[in-house]
Amino acid sequence: MSWIAIGALALVGVAIPLAMMVVSALLRPAVPEQGKKTTYESGEIPTGSGRIQLNIQYYMVALLFVVFDIETVMIFPWAVMYRSALEAGVPLSQALLPMLLFVGILVIGLVWAWRIGAVEWTKSLRATAQKTERQNT
Amino acid sequence: MAGLLQGEVLLPEQLADLMGLEGPLGVAVGALLGAFIVGNIMLAMTGVAGPWAKRKITAAFTDRFAVNRIGPFGLFIIVADSVRLLGKELIIPSNADRPSYDLAPIVLPASALLGFAVIPMGDLGPLNIHLADPEAGLALVFAFASIASIALVMGGYASNNKYSLMGGLRAVAQNIAYEIPLIVTAMSVVIFAGSLQMSTIVAEQGATLVSLGGIDIPAWYAFVNPFAFVLFLVANMAEIGRNPFDIPEAPTEIVAGYQTEYSSVYFVLFYLGEFLHIFLGGAIMATIFLGGPAGPVLPGFVWFVIKIWAFFLFTQWARSALPRVRIDQLIEIGWKGMLVLSFANLVLTAIIVGVIA
Numbered sequence: 001m002s003w004i005a006i007g008a009l010a011l012v013g014v015a016i017p018l019a020m021m022v023v024s025a026l027l028r029p030a031v032p033e034q035g036k037k038t039t040y041e042s043g044e045i046p047t048g049s050g051r052i053q054l055n056i057q058y059y060m061v062a063l064l065f066v067v068f069d070i071e072t073v074m075i076f077p078w079a080v081m082y083r084s085a086l087e088a089g090v091p092l093s094q095a096l097l098p099m100l101l102f103v104g105i106l107v108i109g110l111v112w113a114w115r116i117g118a119v120e121w122t123k124s125l126r127a128t129a130q131k132t133e134r135q136n137t
Numbered sequence: 138m139a140g141l142l143q144g145e146v147l148l149p150e151q152l153a154d155l156m157g158l159e160g161p162l163g164v165a166v167g168a169l170l171g172a173f174i175v176g177n178i179m180l181a182m183t184g185v186a187g188p189w190a191k192r193k194i195t196a197a198f199t200d201r202f203a204v205n206r207i208g209p210f211g212l213f214i215i216v217a218d219s220v221r222l223l224g225k226e227l228i229i230p231s232n233a234d235r236p237s238y239d240l241a242p243i244v245l246p247a248s249a250l251l252g253f254a255v256i257p258m259g260d261l262g263p264l265n266i267h268l269a270d271p272e273a274g275l276a277l278v279f280a281f282a283s284i285a286s287i288a289l290v291m292g293g294y295a296s297n298n299k300y301s302l303m304g305g306l307r308a309v310a311q312n313i314a315y316e317i318p319l320i321v322t323a324m325s326v327v328i329f330a331g332s333l334q335m336s337t338i339v340a341e342q343g344a345t346l347v348s349l350g351g352i353d354i355p356a357w358y359a360f361v362n363p364f365a366f367v368l369f370l371v372a373n374m375a376e377i378g379r380n381p382f383d384i385p386e387a388p389t390e391i392v393a394g395y396q397t398e399y400s401s402v403y404f405v406l407f408y409l410g411e412f413l414h415i416f417l418g419g420a421i422m423a424t425i426f427l428g429g430p431a432g433p434v435l436p437g438f439v440w441f442v443i444k445i446w447a448f449f450l451f452t453q454w455a456r457s458a459l460p461r462v463r464i465d466q467l468i469e470i471g472w473k474g475m476l477v478l479s480f481a482n483l484v485l486t487a488i489i490v491g492v493i494a
Contacts (some may be wrong), residue, residue: 076276
């Protein structure tokens with residue numbers, strides 16, 4: 001029952017944008033000109049393609065994300081069960097300690113990543129040099 | 138199951154009953170009609186928020202006038218702006234990656250709208266505005282909300298614009314930095330509620346925390362665990378990309394990020410999706426921290442609307458008052474600050490609950 005309603009909302013969610021697109025297509029003018037189609041680059045003529053190579057900087061962070069995301073998935077069932085387990089008389093050493101250990105292992109991982117500088121934005125050598133130049137003058 | 142035990146009937150069933158339909162036809166028609174109602178409620182709210190309230194609020198904060206020419210309080214600007222924006226020419230940049238360029242403006246609002254399926258919006262007259270109540274409600278709403286970053290990457294990459302590409306990549310960096318604090322903080326609430334089902338989380342907050350001079354203060358999780366509330370508020374602002382964490386758009390750095398090359402109805406859809414996301418963020422906060430639709434005197438739905446508009450007002454306040462953080466600061470706040478604090482919050486909550494219980 002729930003899933004049918006969610007599916008219905010997904011349909012509505014796609015239908016509304018599509019309907020707006022259709023309405024707009026009926027209303028709007030179309031005056032194609034080559035000049036309009038250039039991409040915006042601060043008013044200059046764009047150089048090369050828009051798909052450039054750049055340092056996305058967060059490769060290591062993305063790897064960390066995968067680890068922690070799986071961890072949060074593991075925490076879900078524990079968080080749901082925790083209180084009812086305690087109320088059912090499960091001792092704290094069984095309900096809480098394994099979880100603390102699990103989080104602890106990942107915290108050690110985070111500390112390691114922190115120390116090797118994985119969670120920092122890499123500064124380019126040139127930018128750093130320019131900064132010290134400015135500070136020195 | 139808890140929702141069923143309380144005898145709560147959801148919107149699709151109510152609609153089917155009202156129309157006297159039974160069996161699979163009733164289920165399908167009820168679900169579609171319910172979804173249509175919920176979708177239009179949220180569209181109406183974004184319609185008021187986007188062209189009108191946002192301008193009015195920003196103007197009030199910065200001591201200026203805003204839209205005040207058409208209609209009472211300038212309200213008819215909503216109609217004028219929708220016609221204006223829908224009637225604009227659609228300019229598609231050269232070498233745009235077509236299927237992806239066209240799909241992104243559909244995926245963004247659809248993903249945000251989908252999140253509202255599991256949000257309990259309270260009673261309005263005889264109707265209980267709550268579309269679906271699966272047992273994994275809270276997990277689902279986070280899953281739906283994070284589909285948005287795919288849309289941002291699609292739009293950013295497909296635009297063939299360097300600013301757009303950077304905006305899309307920044308959206309990912311931001312999303313992966315704040316997703317985990319967000320969910321881990323939500324888990325500290327789940328420890329109290331003992332369920333992921335939205336109706337149970339709301340029902341658990343109905344208990345009385347303390348009585349002050351005859352007034353019962355409800356056990357809203359914002360009062361029970363204010364530290365988690367603040368953490369969640371910050372992570373939520375980053376997740377939906379609002380100031381001071383709006384670096385995927387950052388007009389002073391990368392023009393408008395992923396939406397630089399979008400015009401006409403595609404721009405409207407991006408804008409709409411963003412506002413839906415603000416309201417979805419507000420709805421999640423209202424549901425898991427502010428007692429959902431609970432409140433005195435007024436009907437539940439009115440309280441729900443007040444709560445999500447309060448969150449909207451807060452985002453606009455932050456927009457006027459706070460400077461934007463840099464991308465490197467954002468990553469450091471996320472991974473060094475929020476992540477550590479959210480785990481500390483989770484462990485402390487678990488220990489406190491364990492010792493008291």
